Amino acid sequence: MGQPLPADYVALESIESAAFADLYRAAPEAIRTALRIDVTNIAGVTCLSCAQLQPPMIFRRACGLGVESPLRAAQLESVLRHMDGLGESYAVAVTPHAEPREIPDWLEARGYTRGYAFMKFSRSTSASADAPTDLEVALVGPERADAFARVISAGFGLPEIVAGWLARLPGRDDWICLLASADGVPAAAAVAYVKGPHAWFGLGATLPPFRQRGGQSALLARRLREAAARGASVAVTETGERLPDRPSNSYRNILRCGFEERYLRQNYMWRAG
DSSP states (O other), X not given: OOOOXXXXXXXXXXXXXXXXXXXXXXXXXXXXXXXXXXEXXXXXXXXXXXXXXXXXXXXXXXXXXXXXXOOOHHHHHHHHHHHHTTOSOEEEEEXXXXXXXXXXXXXXXXXXXXXXXXXXXXXXXXXXXXXXXSSEEEEOOGGGHHHHHHHHHHHTTOOTHHHHHHTTSTTSTTEEEEEEEETTEEEEEEEEEEETTEEEEEEEEEOGGGTTSSHHHHHHHHHHHHHHHTTOOEEEEEEEOOBTTBOOHHHHHHHHTTOEEEEEEEEEEEOOO
C-alpha cells in the first residue's frame, strides 16, 4: 500500500461512517424490521446490515477497519462473524492506510476477494463552484420528503420500500436534503451530512429523463454552500474507481466541482452461498 498518510485521514473516513450510521438509525421501525436494518460498532468498526438491497458494498459492509487504531486479528474475527450472520454477500472496506498493514492479507487468506474499489475525495467548502443548470434546486423539509425520497430510490433503481426510509432524512438533525426540479417536476436529489468541520456528500441521483442537464453538478455546488453555512470547512465524498470499462459521470462531476482524489479504498467481497 505504501501511500503517505493524509493528515485528515481519520476524519475523511469517520464522517462517512457517521453519516451511514445515522442514516441506518433513521429507518422507521417497520422498514427496519422488513429489511433487517442494523448498525453495530465492533472494535471501532462500523458494521452496516441491510438485507436484500444491492449493491453490498453500499448496504452491507464493514468500514473503518484499522482507521482510528490498529485492529487485532481477534477483533477482525468478531467483525466477520457478525457480518456472516447476515447470510448474504457483503463487503469489508479497507483503506490503504489501515493498521496493521496485514489486514488485506488476513482477508484474502480467508477467501475474501477484491471487488470494485471506491475513490475518496475532499475539498474546501470556502470556494464556490460554477455549475449552470436549467433545473431549480431547493432545500427540502418534511413537507416535500416523499418527492425527495422517491427521486433517490427510483434514480438508483431501489425498491419502493426504500423511499419510506429516505423520507425520514428531510428535517433530521445534521442532514441537508436538496431536490432539483424541472418546471415543478422532481428531477434530481442529493444529501449532505454535517458534523463539526466536515460534511459528507452522498445519495446523488437523477431520474433518466432529466440527465445531462447539470443537475448533479448544481447539487454539489449547492451542498458546498449549505455545508459552509453550517460551519463545515471540508466536504468529503466518494464514488467507484475510474476504470476503462466503467465510465463514470459521477467521477467526472466530482472532479469538475473542485474535489481532489485522496486515496483508493478497496472493497473485499464475501459471496454468501
